[in-house]
Amino acid sequence: MAFQRSSLLLRKAISSSRTAAALYSPYSSLLYSSSNYSDWTRSYSSSESSDTEGTTVTAAGYHVNNAPSYMRGAVFWEPNKPLTFEDFQMPRPKANEILIKTKACGVCHSDLHVIKGELPFASPCVVGHEITGEVVEHGKLTDSKIIQSLPIGSQVIGAFIMPCGSCFYCSKGQDDLCESFFEYNRAKGTLYDGETRLFLRNGGKPVYMYSMGGLAEYCVVPAHGLAVLPNTLPYTESAILGCAVFTAYGAMAHAAQVRPGDAIAVIGVGGVGSSCLQIARAFGASEIIAVDVQDEKLQKAKLFGATHAINALKEDAVTKIKEITGGRGVDIAVEALGRAQTFSQCVQSVRDGGKAVMIGLTLSGAKGEVDINHLVRRQIKVIGSYGGRARQDLPKLIKLAERGIFNLEAAVSRKCKFEDVGEAYKDLDKGNIVGRAVVEIM
Structure with a gap:
């Protein structure tokens, strides 16, 4: 009987996913209050370029009250070389993008393919694309509906396919075929203005982004790739919803x-x-x-x-x-x-x-x-089948996990510290990880 109820729930989910995509998360009622975060401010250095939309942003950093001006990230430099931890200028979100304080990031074979040179990708880059985190800031000129749906302080989960929301395929509800994602992120390692959001602290060298570049203390994510994570679900285990579960759901619901x-x-x-x-x-x-x-x-x-x-x-x-x-x-x-x-x-x-x-x-x-x-x-x-459809599927997967239909705890077989991510990828390459490993960052 439990399986029948689960099947009915999922059948309804599939049916609704074939309709036009909803633009924003339906979980606004679950969002945290932003009242405790009203004192977040930005302070830019004198060397910083203009923040006018459309202007290339250089590597100048900023800080928010009670938070660092810079961050750490794990950088891939060249195939079969160890990841190194580097200091970055704090990433800067642009319109309809959100700065996330990263809490957890899954260890995925797709990253491993990049690290081993099996999948060509721009380098140096920050890999990691299966994240949970906390909303820190909205980019300038971000749509008010996005700000309302994902206020500062919200805990969120990010999908590795980050739809632009406006291309030919996104307008048809096929977020998994987003033209901007493949043209810019997968082909160039940037977001959809053709620019990365990651710059090294010393020297300002640009570093590219595999999806949002999740193996960093902060990351910038297009808003359409995010959904609210209710506080009934844990940060660490829930990270796998953004790729492992997201990919599986796309295959089973849409392709199969x-x-x-x-x-x-x-x-x-x-x-x-x-x-x-x-x-x-x-x-x-x-x-x-x-x-x-x-x-x-x-x-x-x-x-x-x-x-x-x-x-x-x-x-x-x-x-x-x-x-x-x-x-x-x-x-x-x-x-x-x-x-x-x-x-x-x-x-x-x-x-x-x-x-x-x-x-x-x-x-x-x-x-x-x-x-x-x-x-x-x-x-x-x-x-x-490459993955699911972020705006339609990600909120549904969160619901399934919240109701216990999908067992997150059993799926995550290892948790590791940020500093140990290199060893996690080595073990993944050797086949020593049963299930999924997740890096706890903050």
Whole structure:
């Protein structure tokens, strides 16, 4: 009965997510009062450039009462080199952007791909894109509705896809395809005026931003990428809602369009894959098959809703999946690892007319092979899915976590200090993190 109630809740969530995007968070009633923060002020150095909208902002810092004038951030300089901690000028938000005091940031494979040089990205940069934090300041000329919805003092969560809210795709409610996000942030490491918000304290060297550059004490986030986090949810565990859960929800709700009774296989059950398992269970999937090469991860997968577990080192994953499903294959297979071999396994595991959903990133330029005749004759659908839709989906995920439908505590397997983030990425690379690690920053 609990699963049926969960499924009904999610079905309503999916239905509403296909309507036009709501511009602001619906949780304004849960916001903290800003009365205790009325004394926040800005003080600019004499060397600072004009703050007029459209003017390039240099590396001059500012400070707010009872807060530092500068901040620390973890910087990626070049592939396979350690992250270093550097002092930055305090970031400056522009119109419809918000300065966040970062509380926690998840450790994600996407960052690891950048650190290893597998995904080209502008450097030096600050990685980290799965955050929770506190609203410190609104950019000059920010829309009054945004200020009302996200007042100073609000605790918030940020989605790694930060929609501009006005491009062709955003206007259609497809935040996950935001043109500005891909053109500026992913291609250039900037926000949507073509400028980074990060400058080193000494010398003013610009440092680029992977999403909002979350592995820093403060970060600037476009307002449409934020939702209010109620005080009933913890800062640390809730950080994973912005990427691991957000990515999984986008795959299951929009790409796969999971229905009650579907048979589902998830290949790769790390942070994102294990989130897929939880969402599949909540959607009412009948068979949920977890595939991995580590028994520890597979054992934990059963806590997240897996009805079957396959160790791909010990058994042929495709053969076993078909055996479990009476020879047909699953309705939906999800690839959450990002490898050519698992891409092929994913396609081969689905039944005729089924969906193979790819969400794992891999080495830039990598190719996956598929039997074209099988694809055509058996009507196999191969679908890519990068993430969810911030304005529609993020508030829903917060509700699901608040009601206990999504278990955040079980999903976060490690918490670490800001200073230990380098070791966390090393362990992630070695496969030593079961689930998700989260860095506690403040």
